[in-house]
Amino acid sequence: MHFENHTAEQIRAHLPPALAHRLQDVEPAEGIARRSFMKMAAVSGFALGAYPLVAGAQQGAAPAAAGLKPDQQPAAFVKIARDDTVTVTVNRLEFGQGTHTGLAMVLAEELDADWSKVKAVHGNADPAYNDPAFGMQITGGSTAVKHSYTQYRELGARTRAMLLAAAAKQWNVPVASLATERGVVIGPGGKKLTYGALADAAMLQPVPTAVTLKDPSRFKLIGQPTTRLDAKLKSSGKQTFGIDVRLPGMLTAVVVHPPVFGSKVASLDDAAARAVKGVKAVLRMPLHDGGEGVAVIGEGYWAVKQGREALKVEWNDAGREKVDSAKQLASYRELAAKPGRIKHDADMAPLAGAPQRISAEFVFPYLAHAPMEPLNCTVQIEGTGANAKASVWTGTQMPGLDTAAAARTLGIKPEQVAMHVQMAGGGFGRRGLLTSDFVVEACTVAKIAQAAGISAPVRTLWSREDDVRGGYYRPMHVHRAEIGFDAQGKVLAWDHVIVGQSIMAGTFFEPMMLKNGVDETMVEGMGKPYDVPMRLSAHHPKLNVPVLWWRSVGSTHTGYVMETLIDEIARATNQDPVAYRMKLMDAKATRHRAALQLAVDKSGYGKKTLPAGRAWGVAVHESFDSVVAYVVEASVVDGSPKLHQVTAGVHCNLAVNPKSVEAQIQGGALMGLSMCVPGAAITLKDGVVEQSNFGDFAVPRITDMPEIAVHIVPSADAPTGVGEPGLPPLAPAFANAIARLTGKPLRELPFKLG
Amino acid sequence: MATTLNINGKDVRVDADESTPILWALRDTLGMTGTKFGCGAALCGACTVHLNGAAIRSCVTPIASAVGQKITTIEALETDRVGKAVHQAWVKADVAQCGYCQSGQIMSATALLKANPKPSDAEIDGAMAGNICRCGTYARVRIAIKDAARSLA
Numbered sequence: 001m002h003f004e005n006h007t008a009e010q011i012r013a014h015l016p017p018a019l020a021h022r023l024q025d026v027e028p029a030e031g032i033a034r035r036s037f038m039k040m041a042a043v044s045g046f047a048l049g050a051y052p053l054v055a056g057a058q059q060g061a062a063p064a065a066a067g068l069k070p071d072q073q074p075a076a077f078v079k080i081a082r083d084d085t086v087t088v089t090v091n092r093l094e095f096g097q098g099t100h101t102g103l104a105m106v107l108a109e110e111l112d113a114d115w116s117k118v119k120a121v122h123g124n125a126d127p128a129y130n131d132p133a134f135g136m137q138i139t140g141g142s143t144a145v146k147h148s149y150t151q152y153r154e155l156g157a158r159t160r161a162m163l164l165a166a167a168a169k170q171w172n173v174p175v176a177s178l179a180t181e182r183g184v185v186i187g188p189g190g191k192k193l194t195y196g197a198l199a200d201a202a203m204l205q206p207v208p209t210a211v212t213l214k215d216p217s218r219f220k221l222i223g224q225p226t227t228r229l230d231a232k233l234k235s236s237g238k239q240t241f242g243i244d245v246r247l248p249g250m251l252t253a254v255v256v257h258p259p260v261f262g263s264k265v266a267s268l269d270d271a272a273a274r275a276v277k278g279v280k281a282v283l284r285m286p287l288h289d290g291g292e293g294v295a296v297i298g299e300g301y302w303a304v305k306q307g308r309e310a311l312k313v314e315w316n317d318a319g320r321e322k323v324d325s326a327k328q329l330a331s332y333r334e335l336a337a338k339p340g341r342i343k344h345d346a347d348m349a350p351l352a353g354a355p356q357r358i359s360a361e362f363v364f365p366y367l368a369h370a371p372m373e374p375l376n377c378t379v380q381i382e383g384t385g386a387n388a389k390a391s392v393w394t395g396t397q398m399p400g401l402d403t404a405a406a407a408r409t410l411g412i413k414p415e416q417v418a419m420h421v422q423m424a425g426g427g428f429g430r431r432g433l434l435t436s437d438f439v440v441e442a443c444t445v446a447k448i449a450q451a452a453g454i455s456a457p458v459r460t461l462w463s464r465e466d467d468v469r470g471g472y473y474r475p476m477h478v479h480r481a482e483i484g485f486d487a488q489g490k491v492l493a494w495d496h497v498i499v500g501q502s503i504m505a506g507t508f509f510e511p512m513m514l515k516n517g518v519d520e521t522m523v524e525g526m527g528k529p530y531d532v533p534m535r536l537s538a539h540h541p542k543l544n545v546p547v548l549w550w551r552s553v554g555s556t557h558t559g560y561v562m563e564t565l566i567d568e569i570a571r572a573t574n575q576d577p578v579a580y581r582m583k584l585m586d587a588k589a590t591r592h593r594a595a596l597q598l599a600v601d602k603s604g605y606g607k608k609t610l611p612a613g614r615a616w617g618v619a620v621h622e623s624f625d626s627v628v629a630y631v632v633e634a635s636v637v638d639g640s641p642k643l644h645q646v647t648a649g650v651h652c653n654l655a656v657n658p659k660s661v662e663a664q665i666q667g668g669a670l671m672g673l674s675m676c677v678p679g680a681a682i683t684l685k686d687g688v689v690e691q692s693n694f695g696d697f698a699v700p701r702i703t704d705m706p707e708i709a710v711h712i713v714p715s716a717d718a719p720t721g722v723g724e725p726g727l728p729p730l731a732p733a734f735a736n737a738i739a740r741l742t743g744k745p746l747r748e749l750p751f752k753l754g
Numbered sequence: 755m756a757t758t759l760n761i762n763g764k765d766v767r768v769d770a771d772e773s774t775p776i777l778w779a780l781r782d783t784l785g786m787t788g789t790k791f792g793c794g795a796a797l798c799g800a801c802t803v804h805l806n807g808a809a810i811r812s813c814v815t816p817i818a819s820a821v822g823q824k825i826t827t828i829e830a831l832e833t834d835r836v837g838k839a840v841h842q843a844w845v846k847a848d849v850a851q852c853g854y855c856q857s858g859q860i861m862s863a864t865a866l867l868k869a870n871p872k873p874s875d876a877e878i879d880g881a882m883a884g885n886i887c888r889c890g891t892y893a894r895v896r897i898a899i900k901d902a903a904r905s906l907a
Binding site: 057074095096097098228231232233234235236237238239240241242244246252277278299300301302303305306359370371372373374424425426427428461463464465659661666667668669670671674693694695699701702703705707709 | 770771773774775778781782783785787788789790791792794795797798800806827828829830831832841844847848850851852853854855856857860876879881882883884885886887888889890891892893894895896
């Protein structure tokens, strides 16, 4: 592809979306000369001809790029400016987990970049930014570093090779005579060229297919505790999030959802709402779940909030199931009394004659994600029909899927949608919807606004009440366990039934994630690593409550059940809970053992004498390929469980950024604690969610935060993720400590004593 | 319906209904987006600003009640001795994760240190209990406040 004789617009029209941000970056706003812009565009065509969205160019791509997939092309991921700034495009949403710092470190390591000059930015919805393992762009499952570690190392190494080739050409010396260090190529006799000085020439070099990666013993960045790239912006109010997007003439919308999921508007009196100063329109609108809502659109949030409060809406909930949590619990208990669809089977005959038995039922409520940044999405539609162009600004865990959903909603092609992924204020799963609910909603608002003669961009913003009542909860679950064991704690038979809505049923993941009618995301975390004969079965009732993954997904409840029951068996057989676990773990559970031992050693467990009234609690759990063990100290203060001290042992293989691992484990622990605190439950009555805001849906505050010391098991193996694994073992470790004090197991979350 | 507010030492004309909370006057009318919307009900602290030096929740404080008083927002943080120390301590401790609640956390911490230069652990927890963080940065919030207090001593 040759672009020299084309205008910027013509070039843009030919380029894959992955390059759109590059073009924006090199336009005169940054003061780069027109000539360099043309050159870079030409180079980009050369380097990136293999993008799937430029179908015609695939076979015509330059030979050097052949054999490389879009997600292996440096030009889509690295930009080196003349001032030596290295901008790394990260294929994951940054919403607190530190992936922009972590993956930038990985790339910078192999690039030998000067870390003080490295920045990170979001990618867009281009397939180049797909997760190399998933084949679509997903931020979830603690996979960023796990799936993209090698990808980003290779990207860095490829870019470095191109810089070396450019320097070799310029100095007319062999590449072998060159070295790199902190953003500089060093040549014979010690002469130097900075990466910035070489960047334009390097872009013209062939993209190497095969690259040699560093031996980990030579790592300078990977493994070093590193401050987040966004620390300064986020410590000054200067970091912008999706909610901070401001466009000329932009309007704000709120959408009133029906109190019973899926209901429709029976009647609407909007006279008073329309009379509110600043309200531009009140429009009925279809919702993504088949229900109907009412959009109030106007100038700023305060005007539309007053508008919504002035609305008089009657709802038609005929035919909609009205879930009641108390009745739901009763029906779940009935289901749990008999086996469901079998996940795995075992001989249950020894149960009847077992010397000791535990018969236990566990109850877990619905939980809201409640990220601190309320859901929002800004949509601008320009033009109509085939000439329409839509721009979407939002913090999303699945930009590709949301782009397709936006296109579907707007009746245009995905290529007509520009997705601008925004830094997000938390998410915990709520920004990764297979139904794209909040994106579809915002696009619907923009579409009906346009139809009503409003051409301005519209930001649809959820109130906290909309968020807490808006569905997509961690499902409610009931577990039932019958365990038979002997005096040594040897488990003879373990019959286990789980009841809960399937997250995956009805989504395009269903064929992959529902096996024999059992949702893998509900049973993950059961059994392993304990060598026990378990019959595990599941019931998936269907209810009119939208459900979703919530940080650490199935392990939020399976980890709790496993680790409290194992502790109960240890107590019933008078065994030390650590020694018992070590004995019961299967031979392959070396990472579990290492994590638990580290937490034990660092906590002083078994050696230190605790203050009166305190007890130790232990739990260890693997989720998303990493293992976290907690040894905690807890007590009962004024009738309430209180967590004082947490010592974590973490096995995530190589820790790319130990500071980030520490923060994620602390964060996971706090979210684990959030399942325990009074008020941490979403309940329904007559089909309506009873909670609405942080006053009645309680989350932990600083006064609930224990001291947490995080210790990482040293390892050189390829890294696994830490976004989720810190969550599951916290609540059971805490519960086990309290059970030791009270003698009674805690089998319901949030905790209820007595 | 213009109201004149004193924000970060400057008189600013705000063309908004006088019932408008300071939060929305800042964010929507003036384009000052450093102050965050979290709950709209004074429950989470994301919207914390100072009114005459005291930490308040701007999401429930109408602009009418702030006329003739001094509003300070996160945008003025680094022009203030205590605010600058808090900012630096926050970066040093790498407090933020998603960062969304941190404007509010920092404004609460700054108000605390202005009123109480040497807060005890219990006083820190007490002053910060109105600021929710879902990411779990509380441990480093404590560290940063103590560090800022030391640097100001």
